[in-house]
Amino acid sequence: MASAPSDRKIRDYYLTLHRAWGAQHWWPGETAFEVIVGAYLTQNTSWTNVERALENLRTAGVLSLDGIRKIRLSRLERLIRCSGYFRQKATRIKTFVAFLDRNYGGSLETMFSQPTSKIREELLALNGVGPETADSTLLYAGNHPVFVVDAYTRRVLDRHKILPATSDYEEIRRLFERALESIPNDPPQAASSTLLLPSSLPSTAHPPSAMSGAKRTALVQVYNEMHGLLVGVGKHFCGKSRPKCDGCPLQPFLPGG
Numbered sequence: 001m002a003s004a005p006s007d008r009k010i011r012d013y014y015l016t017l018h019r020a021w022g023a024q025h026w027w028p029g030e031t032a033f034e035v036i037v038g039a040y041l042t043q044n045t046s047w048t049n050v051e052r053a054l055e056n057l058r059t060a061g062v063l064s065l066d067g068i069r070k071i072r073l074s075r076l077e078r079l080i081r082c083s084g085y086f087r088q089k090a091t092r093i094k095t096f097v098a099f100l101d102r103n104y105g106g107s108l109e110t111m112f113s114q115p116t117s118k119i120r121e122e123l124l125a126l127n128g129v130g131p132e133t134a135d136s137t138l139l140y141a142g143n144h145p146v147f148v149v150d151a152y153t154r155r156v157l158d159r160h161k162i163l164p165a166t167s168d169y170e171e172i173r174r175l176f177e178r179a180l181e182s183i184p185n186d187p188p189q190a191a192s193s194t195l196l197l198p199s200s201l202p203s204t205a206h207p208p209s210a211m212s213g214a215k216r217t218a219l220v221q222v223y224n225e226m227h228g229l230l231v232g233v234g235k236h237f238c239g240k241s242r243p244k245c246d247g248c249p250l251q252p253f254l255p256g257g
Ligand code: SF4
Pocket: 156, 159, 160, 233, 237, 238, 239, 243, 244, 245, 248, 249, 250, 251, 252, 254
């Protein structure tokens, strides 16, 4: 069980990473529906493959609710083949649209106007929606205040001895949500981070998009940024097999470092 010192660490990680890299403009996408499709496509594959699949859907003119409603399943499968597990993913995307039509008259706006816990429960009940997909949908497409936990998050927590990588998703989510909730109200100088940053850091930010710049509360923006920043750490430094701690903005926080 993570404790108050863990909360402080998470806050310091956020402030340090944000100082190092600034706004991440995550999630790239022009519409809320595009973000949701991306959240399904990114299951068990790299973002590069997701981008190719999204481009195929865009070129075919079906990257919209109506497009997915009308397209034959077999054609949808072909268009997203490059994202892997394409049969499952095509069925799941179709299932989401059928759910939206049935429960919310096909309106994402109506769905996202519901309480966070209600939408989350409904999404989690759908075929192929785990907590990461549900929370990506809520946070990045609907601007609801939930933190998205992914493999990168787990790896950093584990290597910094905050929580084991196998910890329960909800425990990690609660830790981040609790630790970061005061950030929007804290003046930056209140942060305990006075760390020197490496002089050259890779650029991690995505180009701004309609969805990354959408209007949202300060807290939602913090959850949004923290997930994007941890993706940057995972991609550039904290690899699966061997971490490259030299130059990582979080190196000064390594236990025993
Ligand atoms: S690369 Fe090293 S310093 Fe950076 S997050 Fe991973 S374990 Fe920590």
